[in-house]
Amino acid sequence: MADEIPLTRNAVPQARAEAIRDAVRAISSLPGDGAASRVPERADAPALLAFFSDPAVSAPIYSIPRPLTPENVEAFIASHRQGQAEGRSALLIREDEVGEVVGYSEFHVWPQWAAGELGGALHPRLQNQGAGGRGALLTFNWMFDALDLDLICETSALDNIRTAKLLERIGFARMGEIVSTRPDGTTRPSIVWELTREAWRARAKA
Numbered sequence: 001m002a003d004e005i006p007l008t009r010n011a012v013p014q015a016r017a018e019a020i021r022d023a024v025r026a027i028s029s030l031p032g033d034g035a036a037s038r039v040p041e042r043a044d045a046p047a048l049l050a051f052f053s054d055p056a057v058s059a060p061i062y063s064i065p066r067p068l069t070p071e072n073v074e075a076f077i078a079s080h081r082q083g084q085a086e087g088r089s090a091l092l093i094r095e096d097e098v099g100e101v102v103g104y105s106e107f108h109v110w111p112q113w114a115a116g117e118l119g120g121a122l123h124p125r126l127q128n129q130g131a132g133g134r135g136a137l138l139t140f141n142w143m144f145d146a147l148d149l150d151l152i153c154e155t156s157a158l159d160n161i162r163t164a165k166l167l168e169r170i171g172f173a174r175m176g177e178i179v180s181t182r183p184d185g186t187t188r189p190s191i192v193w194e195l196t197r198e199a200w201r202a203r204a205k206a
């Protein structure tokens, strides 16, 4: 999670921020039309490592553990479990019937601003068939409804055309560019996108 985002920061009353933290702590699965999702445990690290090892999954995502080692994936799971206990992040995986990870979602939430970020990827064999777009829309709806956020802020690599198209279609506004820092200290430029609750509601009514 970059310290530079979200770009829009509207403080909410403490009681509202606390309720958002509680909603994040309560996350156990996500809406979806495919396999059920769940919060991974330490024992899921090898399956998650295998999923992240494909550059078609990990190359566009700045927050994936780097270098990609078993220890760093275990630490990534542990850090999200701690973040969820504190109501500020969550990690979920989806598996197929043989236990292979076929998707993951990562949330960063700023309860004090009722804002959040979603990151994620699908297994390469499931990409480019519309599932990512459908799943992202369901999850963004859920972030406004179940987490009660006012703002969703996303970042994408400059050449991530699929993510740009997906976000534009859903109604995200392109807000500018920042430099995102990966866990190994390397950096990449990112486009910043934001969608407010008002804009989301207006599109839902249209």
Ligand SMILES: CC(C)(COP(=O)(O)OP(=O)(O)OC[C@H]1O[C@@H](n2cnc3c(N)ncnc32)[C@H](O)[C@@H]1OP(=O)(O)O)[C@@H](O)C(=O)NCCC(=O)NCCS
Residues within 6 Å of the ligand: 056, 057, 058, 060, 061, 119, 120, 121, 122, 123, 126, 127, 128, 129, 130, 131, 132, 133, 134, 155, 156, 157, 160, 161, 162, 163, 165, 166, 169
């Ligand atoms: C990003 C990701 C979740 C999107 O899911 P997906 O199922 O592959 O994407 P979709 O089939 O829903 O397509 C998304 C958009 O890209 C378009 N698209 C798909 N393939 C494309 C291509 N090769 N070139 C240009 N546009 C393309 C689709 O038409 C769609 O646009 P639309 O929403 O205007 O219809 C998935 O590709 C993925 O896991 N990528 C790797 C990790 C990643 O980039 N994560 C996001 C980091 S911010």
